[in-house]
Amino acid sequence: MKETRLIMGMPITVEVAEQKSPEAFCADAMEEVFSYFVSVDERFSTYKETSEISKINQSLHEQASFTKVLGGPRFPSETLRQTFAQELVRFGLSEDMLEVLALAEKTKKETAGYFDIHLPAQAGKPDGGIDPSGIVKGWAIKNAAELLKERGVENFYIEAGGDIQTSGMNAEGNEWNVGIRNPFNKNEIVKVIYPRGRGVATSGSYERGNHIYNPLAPEESLREVVSITVIGPDVLEADRFATAAFAMGQKGVEFIETLGGFEAYSIDKNGIATMTSKFLELTQ
Amino acid sequence: MKKFLIGGIIVVLLGGYALWAASRTSQPTTVTGNQTGSVSATTTPGTGVGIGDTSKPGDVTPAQYKDGAYTGKVGSAAPYGNVQVQVTVASGKITKIDLLQKPQGPGETNEIAARSFPILVQEAITTQNSHVNIVSGATQNVEGFNTSLSSALQQAQI
Numbered sequence: 371m372k373e374t375r376l377i378m379g380m381p382i383t384v385e386v387a388e389q390k391s392p393e394a395f396c397a398d399a400m401e402e403v404f405s406y407f408v409s410v411d412e413r414f415s416t417y418k419e420t421s422e423i424s425k426i427n428q429s430l431h432e433q434a435s436f437t438k439v440l441g442g443p444r445f446p447s448e449t450l451r452q453t454f455a456q457e458l459v460r461f462g463l464s465e466d467m468l469e470v471l472a473l474a475e476k477t478k479k480e481t482a483g484y485f486d487i488h489l490p491a492q493a494g495k496p497d498g499g500i501d502p503s504g505i506v507k508g509w510a511i512k513n514a515a516e517l518l519k520e521r522g523v524e525n526f527y528i529e530a531g532g533d534i535q536t537s538g539m540n541a542e543g544n545e546w547n548v549g550i551r552n553p554f555n556k557n558e559i560v561k562v563i564y565p566r567g568r569g570v571a572t573s574g575s576y577e578r579g580n581h582i583y584n585p586l587a588p589e590e591s592l593r594e595v596v597s598i599t600v601i602g603p604d605v606l607e608a609d610r611f612a613t614a615a616f617a618m619g620q621k622g623v624e625f626i627e628t629l630g631g632f633e634a635y636s637i638d639k640n641g642i643a644t645m646t647s648k649f650l651e652l653t654q
Numbered sequence: 655m656k657k658f659l660i661g662g663i664i665v666v667l668l669g670g671y672a673l674w675a676a677s678r679t680s681q682p683t684t685v686t687g688n689q690t691g692s693v694s695a696t697t698t699p700g701t702g703v704g705i706g707d708t709s710k711p712g713d714v715t716p717a718q719y720k721d722g723a724y725t726g727k728v729g730s731a732a733p734y735g736n737v738q739v740q741v742t743v744a745s746g747k748i749t750k751i752d753l754l755q756k757p758q759g760p761g762e763t764n765e766i767a768a769r770s771f772p773i774l775v776q777e778a779i780t781t782q783n784s785h786v787n788i789v790s791g792a793t794q795n796v797e798g799f800n801t802s803l804s805s806a807l808q809q810a811q812i
Contacts, residue, residue, distance in 0.1 A: 383788075416730060489730070501730065532791045540787050551791025552779065560779040562786055574792025597792050623774060637779055644776050 371396045377407045378415065378507070380531035386518070387525040387541040399521050403514045403528065410510045413466060416501050422467055427499035470502050470509060473610070477505065481614035481625075508571060508609025511535050515605070528605075533571040533612075535605040553597040553637055560643070561599075561635060563652040569605030573598055573616035598622050598636040601652060607632070620644075719743040719810040726806030728755060741806040751803065 371393065372385035384403050386396040415421045463471075477485040487502045511528050515535045518526055525538030527546055536546040548570050549559035563570070574597030598616050602608035611632060615622030623644045626634035633649040721743050728736045738755035741748055 385787075527788055529788050529790075532789070534788050534790055536788070546787050547784075548788045548790050549782065549784075549786035551789050552781065553792065555781075556791065559782045559784070559786055559789065562782055562784050570790045572790045572792050599790055627774060641779050642776055643779050644774050646774060650775075 371400065373400055373404075375404055375407075377404065378411045378510075378530070379417070380507075382407055382528070382530040384514075384528050385526060385541075386523055387539065388523055389525075389541065389543075391523075396523075399518055399523050402517055402521070406514050406517060407510060407530070410466075410506065413464065414470070414502065414506045416499075416503065422464060423500070423502070426463070426467075430499050470506060471500075473509065473606075474500075474502050474505050477610045477614065481611070481617075484617040485610060485614040504613040505606075505610050507531060507533055508569070508606040511609075512569070512604050512606040533569070533605055533609050534565070535569050536565050537567055550599050550635055551597075554641065560637070561653065563601065563635075564654070565601055565652065569602050569608035571600050571602075571605060571608035571612040573600075573612040575616075594639040595619050595622060595636050596639050598626075598634055600626060601633045601649075603631050719746050719748070719807070720812055721745065722810065724806040724809045725754065726803055726809075739803050739806055741803065741810060743810050748807075 371387075372383065374381050374383040376382075382404070384400045386399055388396055412418065412420075413422045416423055416427070418424060471487075474485070474487045478487075485504065487500045487504065489499055489501055507530055511530050511533055512535060514528050515526075515537060518528075519537070523537075525540070527534060527536040527540075532551070534548055536548070540546050545564045545566060548563050548565055550561040550563065550572070552558035552560045553574055595616065598612060600608045600612035600615060602611060611626065611629065612634075615626050615634060615636075618625055620636075620638070623634045623636040623646060626632050627646045633646045633652055635646075635649055636644045638644070723740055723742045725740045726738060728738045730736055736755050737753070740752040740754050742752070
C-alpha cells in the first residue's frame with residue numbers, strides 16, 4: 371500500500387509492505403504518519419504565521435529592533451546576542467522545538483559551522499531569524515518511522531522531498547532499492563543503492579539544467595557540486611550531514627569520508643561523480 | 655547532559671541580562687528616549703519577508719490581471735538564500751515568470767582550495783536502466799516560490 375501527499379511544501383510518500391497484515395491496519399498506520407507530518411508542519415513552517423517557529427522569529431525581530439534602537443549592538447558578540455534573544459523566548463517552547471534547536475546547534479558544531487539555521491539580517495529585518503527546515507525534514511521522517519515500528523510495521527519506507535528511511539523488505543520480499551536522481555535530468559537515475567535500513571538524503575542546488583553541463587571543459591579546475599547524496603545510520607543523520615556537506619562544495623564528500631558510518635556520492639557540474647571509499651558496497 | 659544544558663542556559667541568561675542591564679544604566683537617557691521607537695517598530699507585523707505569508711497562488715482568481723510586469727516580494731528558500739519572481743501579464747494572461755533571485759548553493763561561492771585528503775574514486779555519471787523502488791534527489795520547497803508568485807499576482811489584480 372503506497373500513497374503520496376503534499377505536506378510541508380513537498381511530496382511525502384509512504385509505502386507499507388506488510389503482506390500478511392489486513393489492509394485496514396496498513397491504512398491506519400499510514401494515516402498516522404501523514405497526520406504526524408501535518409502536525410510537524412503546523413509547528414515548524416516558516417510560512418504559517420501561527421507556527422511556533424514564526425512566533426520565535428517574531429520575537430527575534432522584536433529583540434533585534436529593540437537592541438538597534440538602544441543605539442547599536444551592546445553584546446560582545448553576535449552569537450551571544452542571538453543566544454540571549456533565544457533564551458528570552460525559550461519559556462513556552464515545546465519539547466519538539468527544543469529538541470530540534472539542540473540538534474541544529476549540535477550539527478553546527480560537528481560541521482565546523484557549515485550547518486547554520488540563523489539567517490542573515492535583511493533590510494527591515496535586523497535579525498534574519500532562524501529556519502531549521504534543513505533539519506526538520508530528516509528529524510520528522512525518523513520520528514514517523516518510529517511511529518510505524520511502534521505499531522508493529524516492519525516493512526516500509528518513508529520518503530519526503532528526496533530524503534528516505536527504509537525498513538525491512540519491499541512488497542516483492544527483496545531489499546528496498548533507491549535510485550540517485552540525475553541532477554541534470556530529473557527523469558533519470560544515475561546510481562542504484564541498497565540502504566538496508568540506513569537513511570538516505572540528497573542535498574543539491576536548484577535550477578540547474580543541461581546548460582550547466584559542459585562536456586567540452588571537463589578539466590575545469592573549479593568543480594562545482596550540484597548534488598550530494600549521503601547514506602547514514604538513519605535518515606536524520608544522513609539529512610543533517612548532507613545539508614552541511616553540500617555547503618562545503620567539493621570538500622563535502624571528503625568530509626563525509628572522515629565520518630564513521632557514512633557514505634556519499636557527490637556529482638559536480640560536469641557530470642563527474644566523486645564517492646567515498648566504501649560507497650560501492652551499497653550498490654550491491 | 656540535561657543538567658549541564660540547563661546550567662548553561664541559566665549562565666547565558668544571567669550574563670546576557672547583566673550586559674543588557676549594564677547598557678541600560680550606562681546610558682539611561684538613550685534608553686528612555688528610544689523605547690517608544692521600539693514599540694512602534696515591533697507592532698508592524700508582516701515586514702518579515704516570506705515569513706507569515708500564508709497566501710498561495712490559488713488565493714488569486716485567475717483572468718483578472720492587468721497587463722504589465724509585476725515583481726513579487728522575496729520568499730525564503732533557506733538555507734540556500736531567497737527566491738523572487740517577476741510575472742509578465744499580457745492580454746490578461748500570465749505570459750512569463752522570471753526568476754529575479756534564485757537560491758544559491760554555498761558551493762557556488764566557496765572556492766575550495768587544495769585537497770588535503772586522499773583522492774576519492776571518480777566516475778562520469780551514466781544513466782541506469784534498472785527499476786527502483788524510491789528516488790533520492792534534491793527537491794525545492796515550493797512554498798518560497800509560491801509566496802513570491804502570489805504577491806506578484808495580487809499586485810496584478812484589477
